[in-house]
Amino acid sequence: MTENGFHTVNNKNYDIPKIGIGMLGYGFMGKAHSNAYHKISYMSWPPVAIPQLVAICGRNDKKVEEAAVRYKYQGYYTDWKQMVKDPSIEIFDNGSSDKMHFEPTVAAAKEGKHVFCEKPLAVSIAEAEEMLLAVQQSGVKHMCGFNYRFIPAVRLAKNIIEEGKLGKIYQFTGHYFHPFGSDPEEKVENIWYAGPGHPGVLYGIGSHLIDIARFLAGEIDTVMGITKNFNKTRFDSNGKKHAIAGDECNAAIFEFTNGALGSIETSCIAPGRMNHQFWEINGSKGSIYFDLEDLNHLHVCLKQNNRKDLSGFTKILVAEPEHPYHSIFYPQPGIALGWEDSFVAELNHFIDxxxxxxxxxPYGATFYDGYINQLIIDAIEKSSVNGKKMKIAAEF
Ligand SMILES: NC(=O)c1ccc[n+]([C@@H]2O[C@H](COP(=O)([O-])OP(=O)(O)OC[C@H]3O[C@@H](n4cnc5c(N)ncnc54)[C@H](O)[C@@H]3O)[C@@H](O)[C@H]2O)c1
Incomplete structure (x- = not known):
């Protein structure tokens, strides 16, 4: 203690494990994940481990240094090939663009790093298979970034289904709509997931819906689908014309192995739908539905009291200390969480x-889930071309 009463903290008094993080990408997900690592270290106490933000990586020296300062990393790399060899890094977190998921993640797994990779796991079945093989051979922990599993209302839905409260599952219906490409004059750089080089909206947000369908309703057996692109060329703000290869919207129907029926629709050309992920599950004893734009609520109908006058949905505020993942955050009941908190719960789970x-x-998505997701995306795309019902046949 100094004369003015100031005490210097002695971190050695706290025997909490540490875990070194290497983050690839400093964009949208680089921000969401870095924020989550900081929150993990203090929201629950003692935390399962204190993330050490060792390094962040991007190609532009000036920008990545700025990101390292902003997100409080100890340093930065401009070459991921060097970052994957850093001995202080235990978790390699890939938050880079879809096409950069494959090579760095495989390299990191081969270096013995635990790997977290944003969704979609890959952009082809061959890549997804190799990624799964790499983590299986190296024996590292692996997780694919389907963060919506970690929204308390979604996990409550999972618990309700696991407890058999919906009875036999009959149907899963879901849609995930964004508005960004609805104007044909909109510039390519403003359209998330329909821009040049992007694989399309099925990969971008359809993958989330496929994961939720599998997470809640069961494994998917067969699919049929149609993908569409209404704007095959677009201009950028410099007046350059670009060919748009990825889909702008799609619809698919499924049969689950448990016999249930499924349908999903995804779009980035839906005016007014800002981040509208909606799904509903109907079973012999009840139904549930969820809307991501109102993520603290789950709508539940359980036919348990045989009172027709009380039938219908109950809107549950999923914000009690008893609800999933709330123990990470605040002890008070009724405290709503935000979208960013799904990443806190997700990465906290991975570190645990x-x-x-x-x-x-089963509560986190692994590279196996990412691989199956890829098989389903691929089958929907193929079905859109050949008009056939496609069987999902995993080789692993
Ligand atoms: N889970 C979710 O809810 C969610 C939301 C948005 C995006 N995503 C996924 O996260 C990933 C990143 O998306 P984003 O929106 O953050 O993209 P972004 O464009 O904002 O960021 C991508 C980052 O990757 C970096 N990068 C690209 N190529 C690189 C290379 N060769 N070397 C080093 N760095 C490289 C870029 O510099 C940038 O920092 C995508 O796969 C996307 O599908 C997930």
């Missing part, structure tokens, strides 16, 4: 699995 040697599945 590493530190305490727990299984990432």
């Amino acid at each position: 699995c590493i530190i305490n040697n727990k299984s990432v599945e």
Whole structure:
């Protein structure tokens, strides 16, 4: 203690494990993940481990240094090939663009790093298979960034289904709509997931819906689908014309292995739908539905009291200390969480699995889930061309 009463903190008094993080990408997801690592270290106490933000990586020296300062990383790399060899890094977190998921993630797994990779896991079945093989061979923990599993209302839905409260699952219906490309004059750089080089909206947000369908309603057996692109060329703000290869909207129907029926629609050309992920599940004993634009609520109908006058949906505020993942945040009931908190719960789960040697599945998505997701995306795209019902046949 100094004369003016100031005490210097002695971190050695706190025997909390540390875990080194290497973050690839400093864009949207680089921000969401870095924020989550900081929150993990203080929201629950003691935390399962204190993330050490070792390094962040991007190609532009000036911008990545700025990101390192902003997100409080100890340093930065401009070459991911060097970052994957950094001995202080235990988790390699890939938040770079879809096409950069494959090579750095495989390299990191081969270096023995635990790997977290944003969704979609890959952009082809061959890549997804190799990524899954790499983590299986190196024995590292792996997780694919389907963060919506970690929204408390979504996990409550999972618990309700696991407890058999919906009875036999009959149907899953979902749609995920964005508005960004609805204006044909909109510039390519403003259209998330329909811009040049992007694989399209099925990969971008359809992958989330496919994951939710599998997470809640069961494994998918067969699919049929149609993908559409209404604007095959677009201009950028410099007046350059670009060919648009990816889909702008799609619709698919599924059969689940448990016999249930499924349907999903995805769009980035839906005016007024800002981040509208909606899904509903109907079973013999009840139904549930969820809307991401109102993520603290789950709508539940349980036919348990045989009172027709009380039938219909109950809107549950999923913000009690008893609800999933709330123990990470605040002890008070009724405290709503935000979209960013799904990343806190997701990465907290991953770190817990590493530190305490727990299984990432079934509540977290693994590279196996990313691989199956890729099989389903591929089958929808093929079905759109050949008009046939496609069987989902995993090789692993
Ligand atoms: N889970 C979710 O809700 C969610 C939301 C948005 C995006 N995503 C996914 O996250 C990933 C990143 O998306 P984003 O919106 O953050 O993109 P972004 O364009 O904002 O950021 C991508 C980052 O990757 C970096 N990058 C690209 N190529 C690189 C290379 N060769 N070397 C080093 N860095 C490179 C870019 O510099 C940038 O920092 C995508 O795969 C996307 O599908 C997930």
